[in-house]
Amino acid sequence: MRNTYLHNMLDRFAGLITKAAKQGASAAKVSFSHGESLSCSFEAGRLKYADSAESLGYNIATIRDGRSGVAGGNIPDAMDELLERAISFARIGAVAHFSHYPAPGSYVDINSDSPRVLTLTREKMISDCQDMVAYVKSLDDSLDISASADRSESESAVVNSAGLHETDTQTSWSISLGIQKTSGTDMLFSYAGRGWLDLNELYDLEALKSEIAFDLQHAARSAKISDGTYPIYLPPRMIRSFLAPISMGINGRDVFKGSSPLKDELGKQCFSPALTIIDNPHIDFSPSSAAFDGAGIATRPMTLVDQGVLTTFLYDYDSACLAQATPTGHSGCSPYTMFVQPGQRSADAMLKSIPKGLYIKQLLGFGQSNLANGDFSCNAALAYLIEDGEIVGRVKNAMVAGNILCLLKGDIEFSSDLDPQTRQPYAIIPGVSVVTAKN
């Protein structure tokens, strides 16, 4: 990094914790991060932007007389002032359900910093994007092509009044490729992207090119589907969306407050036995990994759904104290990364077994549904008709709808092979309602 702040700031963080205690705070925490990044972007098939960024941020949390106050900022000289504001907010602030942070635990080492990422110069990123753009142009020179890449490095620290004193450094990269094909009022958008904290085999330009080529090939033909109920075939990138109602439903704070539809389902067979979900925060170089949560509780891999049985709710420290539950090491009571466990058949074999269905690659408006209740109703923005196990063409102007919590009770299936980036399988979910604009 061109600039590093961490080592100069650690004493200052400790000073803030001491100062908070002198002002009556029973607990205090300072979180800090600082990062630098380089990026490039291609638009309309040519290099358009080269950007750099440096940003710093910190958060000060205090608990005093059973109430918490939080202040955030990015001006190092304003730290003392923001501590005063955090304490002032705690005077009438949010109800805290603990008065002291727990003692620091023993934490696993998770790799997050790779010198190899720093070999990714801006020139290299521009060259790689250029390579992808040239390939897609060779397929169809009428396309509107975009590509981008970035690399970043950061340093972070968290210090609290219970003695937690952890620092970390992290590297990361991401790269993406997208196209828009416009024919009259008909448009196709296709996008592929990857990212990781280590520059390993996932940095694979060919994989991105293949994904775009797949869509250009299969969307070249259009297909019609009648209104009705069909199985949908989901690629790994879509799986996380369909897990959203479970992710929201196992939030321990929501369970305690009563707003989770899964409140009364712990230990019950809620879903198909084909569904097992593991939350794993210990994967090296995964952007969502963490050794401990915001209160310093050690994380661990956990089975969330075991052969369809809901096995746990997730609690951060405050919510666990509120609900008189055991903290699970999940900040905000949310999972790190939910991995669906693989099934028996290959993705190809599953596809070939579908007599008639929809292969859904993108949904438009999915997030605007009442997902907390499991409901979705959205446009199948990029979907292909499957007939007799073959992709026969693109279906447009179709709405798909259903309740995910109900659909996952059905005869669902997951593939034996996993996508290397997301580590998720392909899925078949039967019983999805389809309504089209015209028959």
Added chain:
Amino acid sequence: MKQQLLDALKNCPADYADIRFENSDSTSLAYRGKELDRASTGQFSGGIVRACKNGGWGSCVFDTLDDLKSKVADACAAAASVGKEKTVLAEQTAPSDQVFTAQLKNDFRGVSLDAKVALVGKYNDIVLNAVPGVETSLINYGENFRTVHFASTRGNYFMEERPRILLYLVAIARNGSQVQRGSESFSSATDFAVVLNREDKAREVAERAVALLKAPQCPGGRHNVILRPDFSGVFAHEAFGHLSEADFLYENPPMRDLMTIGRQMGNPDLNIIDDGSLGQLIGTQQVDDEGTPTQKTMLIAKGVLAGHLHSLETAGKMGAKPTGNARAIGRGHQPIVRMTNTYIDAGTLSKDELFAGVDDGIYACGMHGGQTMMEMFTFSAAYGYRIKNGQIGELLRDIVLTGNVFETLHNIDGIANDLTIYELGGGCGKGGQSPLPVTFGGPHIRLRDAVIGGRQ
């Protein structure tokens, strides 16, 4: 500040460069259930240097004004490594020195934190106790005061204060595994009073959340739909507004052809407008984030495509005038072409005449959100009602419309005369910049044969 920014740009080797620097101060309070769940405050500053050389752009995002000249140099060097053609940016008519202080009617900075907590707590009590069946609540108050400074190599400078206050009222009702929400939101750029006296709305969201537990899902299929003004505004924004943003068009020849000025888009009663200079709404700015004055732009006039929304670059490359729509969500972001206050203009029919034309249909109310992929869009109503013989009937939930904009605009067959513009919470998302403050508006409109997702 002005001189510091202009000095840093002196002798800049780029064809064009600008610096935007912001300070922001914010407070957020949230009740969730019986307790105050969050009380936080933030104070941030930072900015971005942009440079354009031979048509290529470089930028440098920073937190402090220290060594600003080197940040300008970084952005200029990056731009020079990118550009390989001629820089084409539209001219601006803006005066070179502008200061816009906020015109606050009731300054939220003068209201004590205790009073704000008490206000939010009062609404929370109403939501939780108004009607049996409410399981929990989410009452969120937020305020933010941004001060934006801008200077460019054209010698332009502006400072604009951009405050915002918002209130969300959400009731969550549950019956077994069935969870439904009732919600309302309010926002203002000028007046703390927007969050006062909302007791009736707090009761309304509680009653609606409970009522939605028993409401049937809207049946999927093709329906005649009347959109309430708060929903027709979202329709204007999602279904058409984004398509008029020229950064989607200017380097994409097929899209430029598709969106040629003069194209027939809908019936002759249809007028859609974006107006960043309208009153003192949350989508209103005196100037955009390139220093161009905001203005009223006719997007569709009498059913015909009449205009696009522009930045300096899109206007320059399309031979148009900039419209003041280059907006950035905050200090570290580049300005991109965005809407401001977008609405369908009033028609001539009364609301009763509009309903009289529907024997069997759906009345879609409230804004839950929307998304577009240019020709394709979806937007979700918070709730709605069945219409039978022109009369409003039973409550319905899960109303999500979709369509192709080039077909759907032609399917508007009635526009009422009751134009209303809404300042709500939330905002618009584009290019990773969300939520940008915008307003939506329109009258009641009637849509023939609209596709609604769901079980049949």
